Amino acid sequence: xxxxxxxxxxxxxxxxxxxxxxxxxxxxxxxxxxxxxxxxxxxxxxxxxxxxxxxxxxxxxxxxxxxxxxxxxxxxxxxxxxxxxxxxxxxxxxxxxxxxxxxxxxxxxxxxxxxxxxxxxxxxxxxxxxxxxxxxxxxxxxxxxxxxxxxxxxxxxxxxxxxxxxxxxxxxxxxxxxxxxxxxxxxxxxxxxxxxxxxxxxxxxxxxxxxxxxxxxxxxxxxxxxxxxxxxxxxxxxxxxxxxxxxxxxxxxxxxxxxxxxxxxxxxxxxxxxxxxxxxxxxxxxxxxxxxxxxxxxxxxxxxxxxxxxxxxxxxxxxxxxxxxxx
Amino acid sequence: xxxxxxxxxxxxxxxxxxxxxxxxxxxxxxxxxxxxxxxxxxxxxxxxxxxxxxxxxxxxxxxxxxxxxxxxxxxxxxxxxxxxxxxxxxxxxxxxxxxxxxxxxxxxxxxxxxxxxxxxxxxxxxxxxxxxxxxxxxxxxxxxxxxxxxxxxxxxxxxxxxxxxxxxxxxxxxxxxxxxxxxxxxxxxxxxxxxxxxxxxxxxxxxxxxxxxxxxxxxxxxxxxxxxxxxxxxxxxxxxxxxxxxxxxxxxxxxxxxxxxxxxxxxxxxxxxxxxxxxxxxxxxxxxxxxxxxxxxxxxxxxxxxxxxxxxxxxxxxxxxxxxxxx
Numbered sequence: 125x126x127x128x129x130x131x132x133x134x135x136x137x138x139x140x141x142x143x144x145x146x147x148x149x150x151x152x153x154x155x156x157x158x159x160x161x162x163x164x165x166x167x168x169x170x171x172x173x174x175x176x177x178x179x180x181x182x183x184x185x186x187x188x189x190x191x192x193x194x195x196x197x198x199x200x201x202x203x204x205x206x207x208x209x210x211x212x213x214x215x216x217x218x219x220x221x222x223x224x225x226x227x228x229x230x231x232x233x234x235x236x237x238x239x240x241x242x243x244x245x246x247x248x249x250x251x252x253x254x255x256x257x258x259x260x261x262x263x264x265x266x267x268x269x270x271x272x273x274x275x276x277x278x279x280x281x282x283x284x285x286x287x288x289x290x291x292x293x294x295x296x297x298x299x300x301x302x303x304x305x306x307x308x309x310x311x312x313x314x315x316x317x318x319x320x321x322x323x324x325x326x327x328x329x330x331x332x333x334x335x336x337x338x339x340x341x342x343x344x345x346x347x348x349x350x351x352x353x354x355x356x357x358x359x360x361x362x363x364x365x366x367x368x369x370x371x372x373x374x375x376x377x378x379x380x381x382x383x384x385x386x387x388x389x390x391x392x393x394x395x396x397x398x399x400x401x402x403x404x405x406x407x408x409x410x411x412x413x414x415x416x417x418x419x420x421x422x423x424x425x426x427x428x429x430x431x432x433x434x435x436x437x438x439x440x441x442x443x444x445x446x447x448x449x450x451x
Numbered sequence: 452x453x454x455x456x457x458x459x460x461x462x463x464x465x466x467x468x469x470x471x472x473x474x475x476x477x478x479x480x481x482x483x484x485x486x487x488x489x490x491x492x493x494x495x496x497x498x499x500x501x502x503x504x505x506x507x508x509x510x511x512x513x514x515x516x517x518x519x520x521x522x523x524x525x526x527x528x529x530x531x532x533x534x535x536x537x538x539x540x541x542x543x544x545x546x547x548x549x550x551x552x553x554x555x556x557x558x559x560x561x562x563x564x565x566x567x568x569x570x571x572x573x574x575x576x577x578x579x580x581x582x583x584x585x586x587x588x589x590x591x592x593x594x595x596x597x598x599x600x601x602x603x604x605x606x607x608x609x610x611x612x613x614x615x616x617x618x619x620x621x622x623x624x625x626x627x628x629x630x631x632x633x634x635x636x637x638x639x640x641x642x643x644x645x646x647x648x649x650x651x652x653x654x655x656x657x658x659x660x661x662x663x664x665x666x667x668x669x670x671x672x673x674x675x676x677x678x679x680x681x682x683x684x685x686x687x688x689x690x691x692x693x694x695x696x697x698x699x700x701x702x703x704x705x706x707x708x709x710x711x712x713x714x715x716x717x718x719x720x721x722x723x724x725x726x727x728x729x730x731x732x733x734x735x736x737x738x739x740x741x742x743x744x745x746x747x748x749x750x751x752x753x754x755x756x757x758x759x760x761x762x763x764x765x766x767x768x769x770x771x772x773x774x775x776x777x778x
Contacts, residue, residue, distance in 0.1 A: 168765040265765075316676055341675055349672075403769050412738065
């Protein structure tokens with residue numbers, strides 16, 4: 125087991141912006157050991173008053189959309205043009221299968237990761253969605269306490285983690301390719317309606333024209349959709365990480381969103397709702413874990429769930445039957 | 452307490468298409484009395500082998516879209532042109548507030564309700580979403596066992612019940628108005644991406660032109676969205692309940708959808724997934740009910756959830772704290 129510090133040591137390290145201690149604290153919140161979790165709770169308790177002062181941006185898009193190069197270019201833009209301190213948390217549910225694709229390529233985000241005002245942290249593979257959600261959410265807070273004022277949370281856009289990420293960020297940015305077929309677009313149904321902005325990537329050279337056409341189409345389409353409670357009307361832009369073009373307008377959108385929602389109260393309200401969401405979510409997960417791992421349920425689950433799936437038993441009767449197995 | 456029959460009597464009555472017994476059986480599945488629920492499980496067990504042989508269509512749209520007149524016209528079209536037997540289950544979460552709006556107006560669906568091949572049943576007001584979901588889902592099965600081969604499940608399109616309905620139907624139809632402002636459209640974010648078809652209503656007289664423009668816009672917008680696992684590309688049509696126009700194409704869409712998804716296996720697969728969804732949903736609900744109603748949790752909930760909402764306590768630490776209160 126790696127060395128553990130006291131809660132005070134972790135908290136002091138994180139709050140002073142010490143990157144080694146920040147990384148260790150994130151490792152702690154990622155741990156599933158009960159002793160580590162208790163320690164993590166104590167650390168979080170101490171850093172919480174200093175957290176919350178960042179803009180949290182979720183960034184998603186399917187493989188091939190150019191997420192890494194976009195984040196590198198967009199991140200450098202924020203550091204150089206706006207003097208921001210940026211943390212990038214990357215969730216890669218596929219890395220278990222691909223052997224750690226997300227940061228496996230050493231050239232990925234090379235200039236960004238070398239910049240002292242940027243901090244890049246991949247999520248370890250092979251954890252449950254709930255585990256990833258918890259550790260990512262607490263990692264956001266730790267990075268904020270360490271002084272980072274913009275947090276990117278990156279997902280691959282094809283899995284289940286987008287909904288979870290949507291519930292932990294202020295602004296959700298969807299990266300799309302122009303003219304890609306349905307296979308390439310490949311994003312899950314429902315993600316489009318979560319987006320606060322869509323950026324059409326790789327809008328350079330011969331791609332520029334298709335990209336601006338796609339921009340107009342998506343902008344028209346999004347106007348038909350109902351506004352959310354934020355009252356924000358999603359923006360569609362084009363950009364090129366290669367030419368470093370179109371990055372300013374994306375950040376402008378984020379800032380406009382923040383200004384609008386801070387004025388109408390939604391920004392604060394949403395964060396409070398998200399806090400409550402994660403409390404209820406965490407309770408739900410622990411309840412379900414206990415239930416489904418109960419030996420009596422496990423012994424009957426396959427038989428009963430098959431009867432339900434096949435339509436031989438009502439789901440509600442089956443649920444009642446399973447509960448009767450418990451003490 | 453109203454008279455109760457034996458499970459055999461309910462089942463025989465439903466299976467013979469006796470409308471009085473069907474209504475009584477639905478009342479039974481709507482009941483929250485434990486003795487009624489046990490009886491309902493026994494009835495469902497008997498009718499299940501005869502259920503499942505209908506096309507289940509969810510119909511939603513905001514107040515003002517003309518849902519009742521649409522359903523009356525569309526329903527009559529199915530009875531007259533296609534020889535269908537139609538059951539309409541109406542969920543109205545607002546009826547508690549408005550004093551039973553959904554069938555309060557006696558002229559609502561007058562010709563349809565007088566037709567012996569149609570059966571109209573409102574959901575009682577004042578139940579939980581979970582209760583409505585359970586009773587509506589079992590009512591679908593009862594109506595199928597009673598010989599109805601098309602089931603409409605109607606919701607008002609502004610509440611939380613649409614997601615639940617989406618999980619119990621084969622086809623989801625969204626009614627929209629042309630040229631209505633955001634207030635009038637008023638539908639919840641996310642519903643658009645659930646729709647298998649959108650029908651622009653009231654497309655008659657001076658409304659016809661705006662309706663066909665809206666049709667083209669929505670059709671263009673929906674083409675940009677990713678296909679779901681059904682591989683179905685949502686259709687947009689215009690219709691007028693007043694002129695009884697455009698109803699045939701809507702039913703054609705439903706039939707095309709059924710044909711496509713029966714061929715590619717999605718239809719059957721989806722129903723199996725829905726069965727499993729409701730089993731897991733029902734388990735989750737009972738777990739959460741037990742947890743949140745536990746006296747130890749109730750005593751601390753307000754304090755702890757406030758600390759979480761205000762960002763003073765981590766949601767995950769708070770969840771752990773609440774679990775420690777339980778035996």
